[in-house]
Amino acid sequence: MKYVKQFSIILGISFLAELLEILIPLPIAASVYGLVIMLVGLITKLIPLEKVETAADFLVDAMSIMFVPATVGIMASVDALKEMLLPICVITVVSTVLIMIVTGRVSQHIIRGQKNKGAATLQTVGTEAAADDKEDR
């Protein structure tokens, strides 16, 4: 009966998150509150990982299927879609490419900065970082 217990915890948190969504006047969906509650629970060990792991992995695995019904609803929004088809295409392509470049370059810059600084000031830290780096690869 371990599934019953695991699903009880996850669905219980979902319910708590729903209450928060209703009570807190912020434009935040219940699922985000729930995600934060679960994460805090795991970090503080109030919720042991093995008590939710199996059910959570199942739900995350099956998540794509849960988007199907909402997406089929596009049938009802065809007119709205037609109206903004060109902007959608341009915005999707341009912003996706930009986000990828900016995120990658900024984080790479910070990582390399950290490594260089470590190597220049403290030899030991530098070799340690290099060793870490090797391990990472």
Added chain:
Amino acid sequence: MNEILSQSIFFGIAITLVTYEIGLWIKQKTGKAIANPLLISVILIVAVLLLFHIDYETYANGAQYISIFLTPATVSLAVPLYRQLELLKTYPKAIFGGIIAGVLTAMVSVFALSLMFGLNHEQYVTLLPKSITTAIGMGISEKMGGIVTITVVVIIVTGILGNILAETICRLCKIEDPIAKGLAIGTSAHALGTAKAMELGEIEGAMSSLSIVVCGILTVISVSIFANFI
């Protein structure tokens, strides 16, 4: 047809699972990102509904019971994030710096282009959460008054695009560090991009899946500010 099926609960559930299974099979056979099971499933269902003149409501009557599991599934995203927490502690500056820069780029680029195209508020907030995971993006679009179904489609197309372009862009822009690559892919193309990141390597994959959740949460905060601009 419609009258009989509208009394059925399992029609919507069954057709969703069966078409998704077909999508998984096609994905396995071709191995292409464009053969996305979710996309295939949706196209097949829309085709069946149009062909047999079945209303969306008839389908949704049963299919809604699949959608309700989205909240617990999003809550469960905390588990893979928790597993990667060690990584987050190793390079906190690079990870947060990169993702914050990415989220701001997303907001500013969508805002500037929406302004250029003269989109209204509804259309603008429909597109704002386009680069984050569908579960959180859907919630944002709904809360802000966007068109949720279009948001979902745009999010999926973004993911497929990121998946296909990732390697080329990283090479062209000299993004070589595995951590930076993973962050770039996860922040721009959520779970569908992460599938590509996993192919590139373990660090890329872990970083990409970490970015999905961190970027999702940061986007919730920034959208609540940016949504007021149009």
